[in-house]
Amino acid sequence: MGKIGGFKEYNRTDESNIVVEERVSNYSEFTVALTKDKIKEQGSRCMDCGIPFCHSACPLGNLIPDFNDMVHQEEWQSALEILQSTNNFPEFTGRLCPAPCEKSCVLGIISEPVAIENIEKNIIERGFSEGWIKPQPPEVRTGKTVAVIGSGPAGLAAAQQLNRAGHTVTVFERDNAIGGLLRYGIPNFKLEKGIIDRRVAVLKAEGITFKTSVNVGVNYNIEELNTFDSIVLCGGSTERRSLPTNGIESKGVVQAMTFLTQQTKSLYGEAIPNQIMATGKDVIVIGGGDTGSDCVGTSNRHGAKSVTNFEILPKPPVGRSETTPWPFWPLQLKTSSSHEEGCNRNWLINTKEFISNEKGELIGLKTVEVAWKMTQGHRPELVEKEGSEKIWPCDLALLALGFTGPEKTLSDQLGLEIDLRSNYKATNYQTNVPHIFTAGDMRRGQSLIVWAISEGREAAREVDKYLMGYTNLPTKGNGDLPNL
Template identity: 45%
Template sequence: MGDSDPRGFLTTGREEWPRRPVEERVRDWREVYVPGALLPIVRGQADRCMDCGVPFCHEACPLGNLIPEWNELVARDDWRAASDRLHATNNFPEFTGRLCPAPCEAGCVLAINQPAVTIKNVEVAIADRAWERGYAPPRPPDRLTGRTVAVVGSGPAGLAAAQQLTRVGHTVVVYERDDLAGGLMRYGIPDFKMEKHHLDRRIEQMAAEGTRFRTSVTVGRDVTADELRRRHDALVLATGATAWRELPVEGRELSGVHQAMEYLPHANRACHDPQADPRAPLSATGRHVVIVGGGDTGADCLGTAVRQGAASVSQLDIYPLPAAERDEDAEPWPTYPKVYRLSAAHEEAGALGTAPAADADARLFAASTLRLTGDASGRVREVHLVEVEPEGRRPVPGTERTLPADLVLLALGFTGPAQEDGLIGQLGLDLDERGALRRDSGFATDVPGVYAAGDAARGQSLIVWAIAEGRAAAAAVDRYLTGASRLPAPITADARPMRA
C-alpha cells in the first residue's frame, strides 16, 4: 500500500485522461482516450481530494457516491477496497465514469478556487481495474423469495432496479423491445463514448446472478400489461423518455430530415455491421449535415457524422455562447454551471473545420431555425436560420442566413415516455403536466404493484439520476413485496438537482 499526501491539492495540478489525436480517433469508433494513459496519473489526481469536512460532491451526486473515501483508497493503492466503496452506491461505475457530465466535480469544494478533482476519471479507473482484477464477480442471492418482478426497459434505471432486486432474492425478468439489452446505452450512445463490451460484461454479470432478459419483446404489443401483471407480483416501468420533441417549421416534411434517435441507432448498428452501406439514407457520408439542438445528443450526432465522413457538419444551439467561467451570481458553487465545454466531438469538429461558419468548434450559438427548403424532388437542401436575443429568444432583424444541408438531424430532447405501444393505456396510468408518468414520492403509480423509475417518470435527465432512481425504486418494490427492505434508497421520486 502507498501513502496518501494530505497536501496533494496544493502540490499537484489537475490532469485529465488524455485523448487520442483527432486525426487518429476519427478514423475508428473506439473510445477517444489513450489506452493505458489514465493509471499513471490517477493516484496523484485522487490525492488532490481535500477530504473536506462537508463533501459537497456527495450532495451533487444523487447516488451519494462515497467520493472522498475511494479517492483516499486509490491514493493509497488499495484498489479492492476502492472498488467495494464505489460499488456500494453505484451499480455501474464504468458507465457513469464514461457518460456522466460529472455534477460531482462542479460540487467539489476544491472547485471554489481551483480546478476540481478529476472525480470522473478516478471513478472509471476504479471500475476498469475492478473488472481486470476480478473485484466485480456475480453476486447471486443466498436464497430466493418466491416473488417475481417484471422490469420493462433495460436502460440504466431498469438495469439498476433489476440487479438490486435480483440480489435480494426476487426473480426478475427484464423486458426489452430491442434485440439486445442496454436501452439508449446500446443504440443511442456511440462507441467512441462507451464501447459496448462494457455493457455486455455487466449484462453477463447480471445474468449470472439470476436476472432473466427477454429481448425483442415490446410490452403492450407482444405481451399485454394484463399478462405481465398475472405473471409477476410487481412491475417496474423504466421505459425511458423516448417521445422526441419536434421542429414545427416549414419544410419539416422534406426527405433527409430525421430525428437524432432515428440516426444514432442506425449508425450504432452500422458500425458493428461490416456489410453496412456507407451511403445508406441515414448515413452522413459525403453529405452536408446540420444538427438542430445544442445538447449531448447533438454532440453524439456530431461525432458520428465526422466519423462517417460528412462533407460538412454544423450544430445549431439556440442558447448564447456560454462564458468560460462560472457566473457566481446566477449559478453559484456548488450548482452545475452552464459554461463553455469542449466535448471530444466538438474538439474533433473544430480541429477538422467541419463548419466554416461556426462561432466555436462546430456550433452556431443563439441560432434558431426558421424554415427548411428543398429541391424539386422534395429533398432538403438548405436550413434557414436567424440569430436570436439571449432573453426571450426573439429574432434579431437582419441576421437571417442559410446553411447547405442534405441531412438535417433534430436533437431537441424528449417529452416523456412513448405511448404507441399501448402499455400506459392498458395499465390506465396517468401522465403529469410534463408528459411523464405520475407517481408518488415512493415511486409507486396509482396502480397497486406498479412502480415507475428513470426518465419515463422523472423526465429527461442524467445517467446518475437514472441509476439512483432504479436503486430507490428497487427498495420500494422490495418493501412492497416483503414488508421491509435493506436495499438502499438514495433519493425520493421528488428529489431534484441542486439549483440556485
C-alpha cells in the first residue's frame, strides 16, 4: 500500500490553474503540474483498501491501489506498466474522465479522496517524457483482417487490442484527422491535439493503418467492407438533440458541437466559411453538462459580451446529495474551470421561444421558470411558474443538449438491428450480422470516455474469439501485469 497513515499525514493536492486573465487569451491547456515529490505524496494517501471501491467504480477496472503504491515507492515504470495493462490511453482519461473512481474512494467518506486522476495523468506523461512508451507490434500476424469504423476512444482501443492480438487492422475515419470527438468535440484548452497525434504515431508504428476522409457508406462503398474478416463499428452517438421550440430556425441558434468543431478546425488552419463566433455577442448556452461548459470556455476565449447558461434541472447541492450516498456517483454541483472564467448560471429555466428580427436573426430568448412535480409511481412532471416569463438578450444560442443516438447510415446499409434506445443492438458486442461488432456510444448511447475505452477493449476480445475461436486478450481489470 501507500505510506502507512499517509492519508492522515498528507492532504489532497490538485493541480493549480493559470489565472483566468491569462488563460482565456489562448486555447492552450492551462493546468500547472505538481512536482514529482507532491505526486508521490498523493500516491501515499492511498489506503490499499481490502475492497477497493475505486477499482470497482472504474469502467476499465484500473488497478488503482497498485499503481498508487508504485508511485509512493517511486517505481514509476512499474506504475506505468500497471496502468497500461487496463487502460490504453491514460493521457486522455487523465485529462477528461470525470473520475468515478474518486467518487467511490473509501477515503472520501471521511476526507478528500485520493487524487487518482491526476496521479494517472502524471504516470503516463512521465512515461512519454522518459521514452518508456514504445510501439509494441505483434510478433506474429494471424492473417485475419479487421475494419474499425470510427477513430474515437472506442475505435482506437479496439484497434490497438486487435492489433496486439496479431490481426491486421484498418481504421476508417470520415473526418480529415484521427480522434473523433477527442479531436473535434473537446476544446484544446482541455486536450491539446498534439496529445492525440503523439498516441496515433505509436499506433501507426505498431502496424495499424489509418484512412481519413473516408465516410463508409457515403464515399466508400459498403460492399468493400466484405474484404475484411470482421468489422467493428465505433461511430459514436452523433444525432444531436434539438428543441421543439418556436423560432428554433433563427439565424444564431447553433448546435454546440458545430460551434466547438469549427473552433478546433480553425486553430489548425482549416478554412471555415462563415465561422460561428461569439465575439461581442450575448451568448446563451442551453444545457448544463460538459459540452455546455466547453461552449462557455470557448465563448469567453472568443471575447463574448456576456455568457449565460441555462439548465432545466434543479441546482444540485454543493455537497453530496443524500439520494446518492457513497459509493454512488454523487448528485453534486460541479463548477468547471470554464464556469470560473465567467458565466451567469441559471437552473430551472425552460426556453419557450427564440426571438428573431425581420432578417431572421436571433435577438433574444423568452424563458419561463419551472419546477418538477414528483408523484410516486409516475414520471416527473415539468410545471411552469405562472408570471415568470422573461426576455433575455441573445445573439448566439448554443444547444448543448446531448445526443439521441447513432446515425443510421451504416445500420441501414448493413442490415443491423436497432434497440429500443435507437442504438445499434448487440449481444456481447456482436450484432445480428455475425462478423459485425459494435462498441462505444454507438452501442450503449452517449457516455463517458472511460466507458468508450472499456467498450473498445471488450469488443476486441469478442472479435478475437470470433476470428480465432479463443482469445488471450485481457478481461476488464485483469491486465497483463508485470512481475513486481
